[in-house]
Amino acid sequence: MGGMSDSPAPLADPHLVFDAAEGRRDLVILGSTGSIGTQAIDLVLRNPDRFRVTALSAAGGRVGLLAEQARRLRVRTVAVAAPDAVPALREALREQYGAGEPLPEILAGPDAAAQLAASDCHTVLNGITGSIGLAPTLAALEAGRTLALANKESLIVGGPLVKALAKPGQIIPVDSEHAALFQALGAGTRADVRKLVVTASGGPFRGRTKSELADVTREQALAHPTWAMGPVITINSATLVNKGLEVIEAHLLYDIPFDRIEVVVHPQSYVHSMVEFTDGSTLAQATPPDMRGPIAIGLGWPARIPDAAPAFDWSKASSWEFFPLDNEAFPSVGLARHVGTLGATAPAVFNAANEECVDAFLAGRLPFNGIMDTVTAVVTEHGTPATGTSLTVADVLEAETWARARARELSAKATAEARA
Template sequence: MSQRSVAILGSTGSIGTQALDVIGRNRDRFSVAALSAGSNIDLVARQAVEFDVPLVAVASGSPEEVRTAIGAYAARAGHTAYAPEIVVGDGAAVTAAGTGADVVLNGITGSIGLRPTLAALEAGSTLALANKESLIIGGDLVRRAAKPDQIVPVDSEHSAIAQSLRGGRAEEVRRLVVTASGGPFRGRSRDELRDVTPEQALAHPNFAMGRVITTNSATLVNKGLEVIEAHLLFDIPFERIDVVVHPQQQIHSMVEFRDGSTIAQLGPPRMLVPIALGLSWPERLEDVDEPCDWSMAQSWDFAPLDDDAFPAVRLARRVGEAGGTFPAVYNAANEVAVDAFHEGRIGFLDIVDSVARVVDEHESAHTGSEFDASTVEGVLGADAWARGQAATELGL
């Protein structure tokens, strides 16, 4: 594999920092063409100096703040001649995404990742997609913008499916099996979830993630989003995408073929391998993570998903099948509800219940016809409508 240039969107977050770790251990394989961050100017400045990045994009702050922070780190590193291009503002990530880097890793969280996703595709870059929301809310808009094989999934479940699909032809696939840890409340009934606190919801058993993603893992909204993403990435109908609870998260997902065989991808419950594959696909890098230790006795568990206690996946299937702007409504209403939960305004069960009410309103008021899912403006219009409707539903 020849050296690839990489633009990292969300470089100061979990995905971005791990990607830079992978790149730092494989400098002969990768160079960093651009970094984009939200507001952590200090960290992105340090990253920029370490990797000699030509473009630094920051959503919040001023060019002077960024330039000063970079200058301080450059002086400490003895790299005083370093003077990257600096972009600041709402469109900073779009600028970084459109540089024409060989690979753009979109590690931004939320619907704000849609425009950068489209910019990367338009520039002809391979899109290593960790920002699932942009595909989910963009739907066919994103798929039409992408050339064949231009999108490489970075979510561990979808990376696992992509790897497993190498074991057969598309027409030989019977179903996809997406695994779920079950989150911190696995095994609880709906009644036992009524008094869950924000602190408990953030205590994920396997991953340390941001507030929204960790809460989505507790409600299983995240798994619902992943079911929609799997449908869009692999063009498999929803009735052939299953979810199974696997607490150990050693099997990241599976593909069942029509002859009865199942191929699974195994590895530690970490993101290093999916991130590395997003950068190097279809090739593999050396020693990215520790493999499973087969010298140790271990047991892995599997259980069906409890749709009554965790209805988010069932609701996601409904909005995914409806298509259009319904997935954008599901995602946006959930983000508002998660914030309200952490602000102490609503209970844990109210998160998904309120999302369902907003989806119902979107359907009964025929508002789906008011927003054009084939345009960015239409998708983001539905997103804004859902946020307002969710706020109204929750009395915010």
């Protein structure tokens, strides 16, 4: 099968695999104590002949788990973003390791994950949540590592920066939707693709109107019907911001125009995404909802890892449903398309404002509908970003800082008005 030869080349291409090494792969796992990280470690421990983990990073809030992971995997280095977590981490490591056993090297600080991403390994799994994953993404690409990308935010906020560094086939997507598209795209060339169809579960509030969402609680929003995820991505799934981010990600990964990327609601979360080809055929990638399958694609491609995740029991009856997206109740996807089309710093503003608003909602300072109302206001105020200049990391950071501050101001104002 020939590669997708159209220009520009897509960042993720199933026909091309950057540095496809034989034998056991050395891995660095960033965000090891989170949902993606813990499932990746489960996969590694079940396949010791295929993978060896050399280093782990985490934020620093779960040092006991990080120390246990380090011991089980016998890593060389562990890193935490919070320097004040180092004493507790060192003590946890001493409790895990036997007397006289050398402890792994400890790195700490905001640059620690990026240091690990550039270290000697085959593949870096970036499972960090949020735009703080940008620096490690860039570091891994610049160092020539294969990047298994679960941190969609780094691609979204730093799209041109990532595209400038990534070699063909160097990025393997780990999001379930993009891993699905990645696999389905292997059936043809880019010239054969009519559109990408990204599926959404619809979250816990599928079928509700915007007015019916006004009083939903934190607990209701965190009760996702099909996926078990961290709190931020779970809220993003409830607002469908996550799906908006995935539309931008699909555009950047596969270089498909926004008007050829469709979102459909599929409550069962069995079909993770689809590719429609010009001959009328549609290829759907389907598994029960379990992230270990996409993680295995990210770590092992082009090889498949046997029994990485559960398969369907086709002897049992089941119903698979598909519905159009309600853009009025869930305007996030349309807004994401808008900022994705604007490009430059607009996606960074959208993402940063959303992260602040999700924090405010989880803390009880902002109503559910206030998340998107505030994000929309911040994006509108930001306006059309300047064009004609190359995007820099400094540009991204400056835009994020402004968006976060403005989102906090508007959230506080909304809260004060509601209480008045």
